[in-house]
Amino acid sequence: xxxxxxxxxxxxxxxxxxxxxxxxxxxxxxxxxxxxxxxxxxxxxxxxxxxxxxxxxxxxxxxxxxxxxxxxxxxxxxxxxxxxxxxxxxxxxxxxxxxxxxxxxxxxxxxxxxxxxxxxxxxxxxxxxxxxxxxxxxxxxxxxxxxxxxxxxxxxxxxxxxxxxxxxxxxxxxxxxxxxxxxxxxxxxxx
Numbered sequence: 001x002x003x004x005x006x007x008x009x010x011x012x013x014x015x016x017x018x019x020x021x022x023x024x025x026x027x028x029x030x031x032x033x034x035x036x037x038x039x040x041x042x043x044x045x046x047x048x049x050x051x052x053x054x055x056x057x058x059x060x061x062x063x064x065x066x067x068x069x070x071x072x073x074x075x076x077x078x079x080x081x082x083x084x085x086x087x088x089x090x091x092x093x094x095x096x097x098x099x100x101x102x103x104x105x106x107x108x109x110x111x112x113x114x115x116x117x118x119x120x121x122x123x124x125x126x127x128x129x130x131x132x133x134x135x136x137x138x139x140x141x142x143x144x145x146x147x148x149x150x151x152x153x154x155x156x157x158x159x160x161x162x163x164x165x166x167x168x169x170x171x172x173x174x175x176x177x178x179x180x181x182x183x184x185x186x187x188x189x190x191x
Contacts, residue, residue: 014080017070028062036056038067042054042098053067053098055092055093056086067087069087091113097178108187109153109180110178110189146167149164
């Protein structure tokens with residue numbers, strides 16, 4: 001980056017990238033009426049190229065652990081984004097956070113790992129009995145945020161488990177929007 005980030009003339013914006021859809025075989029037919037989208041991007045640089053990694057909601061999180069990689073296309077005339085691919089990432093259906101550690105040259109990510117993406121077990125039963133409302137009533141399992149995981153990668157696509165940072169027993173307890181920060185030899189995580 002060569003421009004001053006506080007100077008508005010240093011900024012450029014790309015056009016939105018439309019959601020490309022998913023093959024029917026990637027979701028259960030009974031969930032066909034639920035929507036799809038990607039959101040909550042992380043911008044990373046890999047070998048001099050910008051990638052935008054987005055959480056993916058296939059049928060509202062009924063299909064989990066998949067994210068989207070968008071490629072930045074940069075020329076003097078235009079900054080653009082194009083769909084690259086869907087890729088497996090544990091916790092890729094919810095907000096994850098990717099940072100790069102310059103010392104190890106690795107990417108680190110925090111993500112929530114669901115245990116029952118299709119809602120086979122009614123973890124939410126007590127919550128609903130007390131009048132609680134679910135956003136994704138038909139497929140709430142991918143919204144499980146009880147297990148906050150740490151993972152690492154060399155290329156921002158292929159992730160290896162580093163461990164469970166924190167866990168809680170109830171589905172109504174959770175860790176959201178966890179942000180890792182490198183502080184010298186330490187990795188601090190704020191949730």
